[in-house]
Amino acid sequence: MALQTRDLLAVGQVAERSGFATSALRFYERMGLIEATRTSAGQRRYQRNVLRRLAFIRAARNVGLSLDEVGDALSALPGGRPPSRADWERLSRSWKGRLDEQIRALTALRDGLDSCIGCGCLSLKNCGIQNPEDVVASRGPGAAYLPGPLRRPS
Ligand code: FES
Structure with a gap:
């Protein structure tokens, strides 16, 4: 089925609808996360379904996936046709x-931020019980009592 002109969006339209800056769109295109065709004048045109890919990228980044991980995930989607509901489900x-x-991890953070998290600050009264003399320093850098996902370098 041939694409209609109305199905193609200019970079400004994609930026406005997705909330990403045009520079980010160009960057994601260079990274292979999204695709654009070019008009005869060299302007970018995006299929409308790029908005779903961009929404996925934003959500994935907000839960801590790296761009490489996002790229791996998106590469599982079919090329040559818009992803179906089943594709997104997979x-x-x-x-x-x-x-x-x-x-x-976030639940543990919510429930434990008011007590010792093993960061080495020794600033709370109960640090003397949970982290006397900063004994958790031997576990390496970071707040040792926070769940692992919250201690990963960003
Ligand atoms: S809260 Fe920092 S060492 Fe306990």
Whole structure:
């Protein structure tokens, strides 16, 4: 089925609708995360379904996936046709474990930020009980009592 002109969006339209700066769109295109065709005048044109890919990229970045991980995930989508509902379902299934881990970590953070997190500050009264003399320093850098997903370098 041939694409209609109305199905193609200019870079400004994609930026406005997705909330990404045009520079970010060009960057994601260079990284192979999104695709654009060119008009005869060399202007970028995007298929409308690029908005879903961009929404996925934003959500993935917000839960801590690296751009390489985002690229791996998106590469599982079919080329040559817009992803179907089943394609997106398959992709989100592979994401579920990661999201569950993030939810557990954020819940632990919410419930534990008012007590010792093993950061080495020794500033709370109960640090003397949970981290006397900064004994958790031997575990390496970071707040040792925070869940792992919250201690990963960003
Ligand atoms: S909160 Fe920082 S060492 Fe306990």
